[in-house]
Amino acid sequence: MSSEAAARSGKLSPFEQLRYARQILQQESQTLAQLANRLNQEFCRAVTYLYECRGSVIVSGMGKAGLVGQKIMATLASTGTRSHCLHPAEAVHGDLGRIHHDDVILILSQSGETEEVVRLLPSLARLGVPILAMTSRADSTLGRSSAVVLELGPLEEACSLGLAPSSSTTAMLALGDALALVTSQMRDFNREDFARFHPGGSLGRKLSKVEDHLRSVEQCRVAPESKTVREVFVTLSVPGRRTGAIMLVDPRGKLTGIFTDSDLARLFERRRDLDLDLPVRNVMTANPLSIRLGSRMLDAVAIMREHKISELPVVDAEGKPVGLIDVTDVVGILPQPAWEHPVQPVRPGCRVFREPEGGRPA
Template sequence: MPRSSRAAAKKPRLRALPGRSTPAPSSEPDDEALLAYARDVLEVEARAVLGATAGLGQPFVRAARLVRACAGQVIVTGMGKAGHIGQKLSATLASTGIRSVFLHPAEAVHGDLGRVARGDVILAMSNSGATEELLRLLPAFKRMATPVIALTGDTNSALAKGADVVLDIGRIEEACPMGMVPTASTAALHALGDALVMAVMRSRTFGTDEYALLHPGGKLGRSVQRVFELMRTGDTNPLVRDTATLTEVVGVMTKTPGRPGAACVVDRKGRLVGIFTDGDLRRRVEQGKTDFTVSVREVMGKNPRCVTPETLVMAATAQMRELKVDQLPVVDAEGRAVGLLDVQDLLAAKFV
């Protein structure tokens, strides 16, 4: 076989990570080479994240206490890939109840420094610690008396020397054939930032109610939503006295805004004693029981299952599925009927 044909038939492999001897590819690699290199990248990034634990110590504790005690905003800043990680970190801070904004270093020197005020805390992210745009901000931060927490891979860098607290991710080899593209270093910055936020969150009073307030939309919001946010109340809550006739009950169900498929039956103190539903009415008519002068007390469902306003909507939805019902009465601590949870409202809110 001619030399040129043998060269074309030979499939090249990807260049290995630092420390490996595999040569760089000169043409498209085969499937196995691609998969092998992908595994290498993940392993390098995983080692970088785990390696960041070696730098944890009192500086991390000081940083966490600064963020926790911040009276203003946590200002996150960084350039390039570190800046993108910083934007995510700022969003995570905000989602856990810590006021935060991202400050672009290049824009900051042209007026956006006005976003920074005394009482703020700065989180500056740079693997090299030599990012020029960040270094130009340090004197201004010092004049504003805003403490700077540096997340960096070089504790001897200009950024580290100008910071009040340094969080070290360590010297990291990038998961890149050239050893240049920020990959493993940004993974470590990302993980260390998350560790800082979660440590602060763990030390504060921040529960599901606060989380729900900040996450009203999507699956996250629905997972912590409470019944009182969806239940029908006031004029839309169909209530009838236990002395009412069936005619009166049907009238209430028909005239109540939203046409609920049930009415909650209460005693003279407003306490829930039963429920009457469209299904109950339909079954009576099918059985030829068309006397609408009968008292609802005689035909209502007694001791109905109910929920409280503080019940998670997801739990209430699961209960409705289990009972195979379309409505659940909502009662307060004294047993008073304060609302009705209707399947139509769950459908609108995408719980079912």
């Protein structure tokens, strides 16, 4: 095909594709910058409605605006503001029953004259629910019927025809994020709240608590520090997958040390067979790293990565072991992001193989 034929067919060279794509992104970014400068007290009034809403925030819109509305609804719901969607066309066929007088309705319409939206307005007025409008013109039918108008202003779509919703939907989406996140911050919505609403997937694992993943103390090997190494290994047995470490405790049940399979292997490698009949406290790693019950799993992973350990005891407020995090339990949990600050270990220490007190027996 000749270059002229390609031009007539509307095909673009790779250079032209990139140039056009950059123009689209630049135009949409300029739209967002203009929208940011246009924000006024109406935005604060809208946030107040969302923050003080005792019911749900109902989000509605047609076409692309409706799809953007679904994302805004999901962001609101996941950041502490109860929210649902309402299709304008379905609303007038019975779904108005979803709306309660304590609700607030957020309607998205670039023109403010969308037929299905305009037809819905009288019914909403009779229900007495406040309407927050996201539209380009405050003097549109939607704007005049609303308690608050978030005016997008005149927008030029990034589409070459100036028709396909692009700049307008980007503006709606970003403004919806601003509404949801400002409201969330006013609610003091924190990481623990976020984790409660996101228990699944990689995000849920990173925000979960250590107690959601630990092997309970019943599944772990725990022994008094006064027992000999031989006694510990002969008498201790647990069902299921065995951890590679034994947690040692004092007479009060507090964690004092840890002894791993690797520690046992080193005894044999160094021909220290006689140490098998010494108290395990003589050869254990004393004051091991541990993490408190209630800490985030992300912090446990950070400690294990930083100190290159395979087992991390979990202790209660009194320092008594309640379980163990094994390296195989943290597979799939990503490394800690830069903005995170891990909790400090309960009792920092170095992994040192201690010689028996008084040297080896004669």
